[in-house]
Amino acid sequence: MKVIQSISEWKTIRPTLQGRVSLIPTMGFLHEGHLSLVRRARKESDVVIVWIFVNPKQFGPKEDFDKYPRNRERDLELLRPERVDYVFAPTVEEVYPPGFQTTVAVEMLSKPLEGALRPGHFSGVATVVAKMLCLTQPHTAYFGQKDGQQCLVVSRMVQDLGILTEIVVCPTVRDADGLALSSRNVYLNPEERAVAPLIYQALEKVRAAVADGEREAEPLRGMMRAVLARSPLLSLQYASIADAKTLEECTRLNGPAMASIAVRLGQTRLIDNVMLLAPSQGAH
Ligand code: AMP
Numbered sequence: 426m427k428v429i430q431s432i433s434e435w436k437t438i439r440p441t442l443q444g445r446v447s448l449i450p451t452m453g454f455l456h457e458g459h460l461s462l463v464r465r466a467r468k469e470s471d472v473v474i475v476w477i478f479v480n481p482k483q484f485g486p487k488e489d490f491d492k493y494p495r496n497r498e499r500d501l502e503l504l505r506p507e508r509v510d511y512v513f514a515p516t517v518e519e520v521y522p523p524g525f526q527t528t529v530a531v532e533m534l535s536k537p538l539e540g541a542l543r544p545g546h547f548s549g550v551a552t553v554v555a556k557m558l559c560l561t562q563p564h565t566a567y568f569g570q571k572d573g574q575q576c577l578v579v580s581r582m583v584q585d586l587g588i589l590t591e592i593v594v595c596p597t598v599r600d601a602d603g604l605a606l607s608s609r610n611v612y613l614n615p616e617e618r619a620v621a622p623l624i625y626q627a628l629e630k631v632r633a634a635v636a637d638g639e640r641e642a643e644p645l646r647g648m649m650r651a652v653l654a655r656s657p658l659l660s661l662q663y664a665s666i667a668d669a670k671t672l673e674e675c676t677r678l679n680g681p682a683m684a685s686i687a688v689r690l691g692q693t694r695l696i697d698n699v700m701l702l703a704p705s706q707g708a709h
Contacts (some may be wrong), residue, residue, distance in 0.1 A: 439561065446561065448565070448567070449473070483549030494608055531551050534577050538663060565591045620656040631701070640678045642677060649686060660688060661686075667685070668680075
């Protein structure tokens with residue numbers, strides 16, 4: 426496993442790579458969710474590249490860029506047994522040198538949900554993902570359904586810009602009590618951690634109601650709000666039932682949809698989602 430920080434060094438390596446190349450973009454502080462993407466990539470490719478970069482452009486001015494958890498040594502220890510070929514971990518100055526002035530914006534899909542609460546977030550994501558896809562030129566890049574809107578934004582960008590990389594979306598990995606794994610879960614104190622599974626319980630309630638035949642979106646949103654209201658520690662930011670392709674809010678479910686939730690729990694912001702009426706996807 427070779428760790429690379431310098432983009433100029435990387436440029437000498439990329440032309441030597443042979444076979445199917447895969448990329449797993451991450452911000453580090455790795456957990457089993459990230460490792461599930463790495464394992465899938467390892468199975469499906471010859472060269473596996475993990476990108477670790479806490480991207481300042483996707484954090485708002487009042488967000489947690491400075492205190493986002495980082496532990497490079499631990500990340501490398503977790504990746505070694507997974508037989509990763511390259512860990513590409515550039516510095517902020519390498520990725521955004523003086524004079525950098527390009528932004529990639531995916532207009533409509535970036536507006537609702539996370540985009541409404543985190544202005545500029547998805548242009549930060551799209552810009553850095555575009556740069557890493559250009560640098561690594563992977564056949565396949567692996568993303569987690571956990572960040573459902575991000576998957577849509579990145580897929581749209583790749584399609585719109587004619588980038589040849591295939592985007593693969595992998596299922597959300599959860600703790601035994603349903604809480605989606607996230608690097609930010611370390612921020613939770615024990616009391617907050619105890620109520621955090623309500624997020625997945627709210628999503629499961631919606632999934633069960635849809636399986637029982639409910640198709641009206643507003644009652645489904647109401648179910649999520651009711652479950653989340655069980656703890657005063659949870660402050661709801663959105664409980665959405667949106668079209669799975671456009672992210673427009675549904676009035677009635679006529680096809681695949683995404684139920685998604687964002688909450689504040691103390692100082693921590695958590696998001697999660699499940700797909701509805703999308704049997705072939707298998708992502709949960
Ligand atoms: P992050 O480091 O949080 O930017 O995540 C890097 C990649 O891992 C993104 O594609 C995430 O969607 C994915 N990911 C994060 N958490 C999970 C999880 N619990 N299950 C599956 N994928 C995840």
